[in-house]
Amino acid sequence: GENVEQHPSTLSVQEGDSAVIKCTYSDSASNYFPWYKQELGKRPQLIIDIRSNVGEKKDQRIAVTLNKTAKHFSLHITETQPEDSAVYFCAASPIGGADGLTFGKGTHLIIQP
Amino acid sequence: EAGVTQSPTHLIKTRGQQATLRCSPISGHTSVYWYQQALGLGLQFLLWYDEGEERNRGNFPPRFSGRQFPNYSSELNVNALELEDSALYLCASSLNEREQFFGPGTRLTVL
Numbered sequence: 001g002e003n004v005e006q007h008p009s010t011l012s013v014q015e016g017d018s019a020v021i022k023c024t025y026s027d028s029a030s031n032y033f034p035w036y037k038q039e040l041g042k043r044p045q046l047i048i049d050i051r052s053n054v055g056e057k058k059d060q061r062i063a064v065t066l067n068k069t070a071k072h073f074s075l076h077i078t079e080t081q082p083e084d085s086a087v088y089f090c091a092a093s094p095i096g097g098a099d100g101l102t103f104g105k106g107t108h109l110i111i112q113p
Numbered sequence: 114e115a116g117v118t119q120s121p122t123h124l125i126k127t128r129g130q131q132a133t134l135r136c137s138p139i140s141g142h143t144s145v146y147w148y149q150q151a152l153g154l155g156l157q158f159l160l161w162y163d164e165g166e167e168r169n170r171g172n173f174p175p176r177f178s179g180r181q182f183p184n185y186s187s188e189l190n191v192n193a194l195e196l197e198d199s200a201l202y203l204c205a206s207s208l209n210e211r212e213q214f215f216g217p218g219t220r221l222t223v224l
Contacts, residue, residue, distance in 0.1 A: 001172075034212065034213070036215075042217070043117075043203065043215040043216060043217045043218060044156070044203070044215045045215070046212055046213070046214065049212060089155065089156065091156075099158075099161070099169050100146055100148075100158030100159075100160075100161050100169055100171060101146075101148075101156075101158060101213065102158065103148075103155050103156040103157070104155065105153075105154070105155040106155055
């Protein structure tokens with residue numbers, strides 16, 4: 001089955017700086033890669049996703065890149081703000097998640113004022 | 114539009130008992146997924162229901178089971194509860210294998 005590794009487990013950045021979280025996956029059949037943000041005590045929220053037919057996708061301060069050959073994908077957050085502090089999870093799945101998403105273990109992003 | 118809802122918010126059981134957790138998907142969504150979020154283990158896929166049928170399950174024992182009703186709501190049952198079943202149980206809904214949207218979860222504590 002699929003295995004997703006996520007790094008780092010904790011990331012502390014100064015407000016206004018950029019943050020990058022990296023994930024690798026093992027199953028070449030995976031072609032859907034969402035990212036979720038989970039604030040303390042709240043539900044995971046989908047913030048961006050990418051499918052394997054594109055290499056990059058951007059939504060305001062958030063971008064995701066995908067390298068299918070190397071089987072890795074990354075989340076980039078620019079101009080970080082205090083409200084970006086949360087745990088971020090990457091996930092991978094074949095099709096659109098029909099078989100269930102395989103998640104990384106999460107990255108705790110801390111934005112230092 | 115109402116989001117995914119789950120009940121109860123918290124559930125406390127003792128070892129060996131059974132737990133029943135409920136999920137209502139976003140209106141129009143036909144697929145429901147169940148995930149377990151245990152401390153230190155991230156989110157792990159449990160079950161997927163679509164159009165009333167179990168379509169796939171993750172690497173969990175058979176005492177984790179469930180069903181999906183004609184209105185697409187779903188129930189997760191955990192039999193013979195063990196201490197390590199203590200976790201946040203999240204359900205998510207989607208339509209046509211597209212994005213999954215999560216509910217607030219049920220916190221299950223097994224004593």
